[in-house]
Amino acid sequence: MRKKMYVGNALRLAIVTVASLLLFAGAPPAVRAATNWTVIVGGQTPDISVYANGFFPRELTIQTGDTVAFQFVGFHNVSFLSGAAPPPFAVKSDTGYDGNPQVFFPAGTSTYDGTGFHSSGIPPGGKPFTYSLTFTKAGRYEYACTLHPGMLGVINVVDGAVTETPEGALARGKAEQAATLAAGTKAYNNLNPQPTGSSVAVTIVGDRQERYSVLRFTHDPLVVPVGTTVTWSVSDPFEVHTVTFASGAALPQFITPQAQPSGPPKILLSTAALTPTSAKTYDGTGWINSGLLAAAGAPSGAPSSFSLTFTKPGRYVYWCLVHDEAHQEGIIIVK
Numbered sequence: 491m492r493k494k495m496y497v498g499n500a501l502r503l504a505i506v507t508v509a510s511l512l513l514f515a516g517a518p519p520a521v522r523a524a525t526n527w528t529v530i531v532g533g534q535t536p537d538i539s540v541y542a543n544g545f546f547p548r549e550l551t552i553q554t555g556d557t558v559a560f561q562f563v564g565f566h567n568v569s570f571l572s573g574a575a576p577p578p579f580a581v582k583s584d585t586g587y588d589g590n591p592q593v594f595f596p597a598g599t600s601t602y603d604g605t606g607f608h609s610s611g612i613p614p615g616g617k618p619f620t621y622s623l624t625f626t627k628a629g630r631y632e633y634a635c636t637l638h639p640g641m642l643g644v645i646n647v648v649d650g651a652v653t654e655t656p657e658g659a660l661a662r663g664k665a666e667q668a669a670t671l672a673a674g675t676k677a678y679n680n681l682n683p684q685p686t687g688s689s690v691a692v693t694i695v696g697d698r699q700e701r702y703s704v705l706r707f708t709h710d711p712l713v714v715p716v717g718t719t720v721t722w723s724v725s726d727p728f729e730v731h732t733v734t735f736a737s738g739a740a741l742p743q744f745i746t747p748q749a750q751p752s753g754p755p756k757i758l759l760s761t762a763a764l765t766p767t768s769a770k771t772y773d774g775t776g777w778i779n780s781g782l783l784a785a786a787g788a789p790s791g792a793p794s795s796f797s798l799t800f801t802k803p804g805r806y807v808y809w810c811l812v813h814d815e816a817h818q819e820g821i822i823i824v825k
């Protein structure tokens with residue numbers, strides 16, 4: 491009797507279990523697995539003439555608990571400021587200016603609930619770099635690259651279902667990045683200023699909406715008569731630049747990490763690059779430097795233009811000391 495009852499209970503349990511499986515077979519799972527998404531950080535043309543200062547896709551909607559892998563292409567950071575002001579790029583030191591550790595080094599945990607300062611820091615050189623952050627609370631989160639003012643992205647985190655797939659979002663990001671690089675390339679191809687009378691204006695361009703910077707001065711060598719005054723102006727919202735005639739001298743390295751007895755290295759900024767010279771004319775000799783130039787209204791407060799008058803025929807090469815590794819080099823032929 492006792493044994494029979496046991497068998498009967500087991501049978502009932504089996505029937506209930508099968509019935510439950512049939513009942514739930516067509517329904518969605520109650521708990522969705524956390525999903526990984528990709529955002530591309532930056533981008534560049536093969537010759538680095540055009541630099542993408544954007545997050546691709548610009549805006550992404552994910553579900554609470556999902557992780558975003560920020561995949562770096564270039565010199566940027568990913569910073570979630572939670573409403574705080576972006577940290578300045580440079581801080582004053584005893585010897586000059588240092589790069590701000592808050593801009594250069596990682597900060598915060600690997601989860602984000604809409605509060606605190608979380609940053610990737612800059613990518614370590616020479617290898618692919620990905621920064622991953624898991625979003626634990628619903629909300630609309632703006633984030634920034636604090637190296638490039640105005641380089642912004644948005645992660646929307648929702649508790650409900652999302653319609654886009656990670657593959658779809660990545661394809662959208664790649665298409666946005668391609669459009670940015672195409673717009674920048676078009677701008678670069680049009681950089682051929684012509685002298686008007688005894689002056690010529692060279693504009694260093696970038697575009698906040700299209701999210702590019704052109705890391706060149708002119709597309710072709712600039713040809714001017716002796717006595718011409720060239721005025722360089724920065725209208726690129728993202729970058730700082732210099733106009734530097736070294737007359738054959740070695741170019742200083744703009745950023746030099748200096749190891750410390752403990753903790754992270756100091757980030758030394760080149761005093762030679764930061765310091766403007768006073769000469770107003772150039773005859774092919776000596777060190778001429780604009781110091782940092784930035785678009786009007788940029789957070790650095792740097793001047794936006796620099797002028798130089800060419801007094802002797804010759805072929806002169808000049809550089810931006812911030813972007814010389816990206817080959818930001820210009821040529822002026824004075825006849």
Ligand SMILES: [Cu+2]
Pocket residue numbers: 705729730731732810811812813818
């Ligand atoms: Cu530059």
